[in-house]
Amino acid sequence: MGEIYKAIDIGLPPRETGTVPPAEVVSLSGLDFLRSIGDGERPMPPMAGIIPVRPVEVEFGRIVFEGHPDASFYNTLGTVHGGYAATLLDTAMGCAVHSTLPAGRSYTTLELKTNFVRAMTETTGKVTVEGRIIHSGGRVATAEGFLRDAEGRLLAHGTTTCMVFAAGR
Secondary structure, eight states: OOOEEOOGGGTOOOEEBOOOOHHHHTTSOHHHHHHHHHTTSSOBOGGGGTSOEEEEEEETTEEEEEEOOOGGGBOTTSSBOHHHHHHHHHHHHHHHHHTTOOTTEEEEEEEEEEEEOSOOOTTSOOEEEEEEEEEEOSSEEEEEEEEEETTOOEEEEEEEEEEEEETTO
16 A cells, blocks of 8 residues: 555544555445545545644535644735635545545546635644535535634635546546
């Protein structure tokens, strides 16, 4: 498989990261595949070794991840770079779309809109990002996402448009 998922920063046991062959990914419904990652049956994607997050809730059309921004994500202004929030939102919204797909279907992000509401620092603590499906069609899916701190305050929110297609295309 791959590297160890570096979740120690957010108080989680280490998890392996790695890639899953595309044929294996699309052999399951999106919901079953995402649940297998959450259950530890399959590795976290390699990106989770760079920006440590983990899924904590997975259901049809909705997913929630936890993370913990630290100073390694700082920009020159001494706050967490906006790319951290955008990445978490893209992950959650994309996975919300993925959770609605039957076996044999895949997706890719066509458009991502992010609104930054509050700055984050290493003292922000645990954050959660929720992705929710708005529409899942045969060729286009849309989702929304919300990034919040431990007190539930909104840090950023966004929307995405994804193209849905038959796997292997």
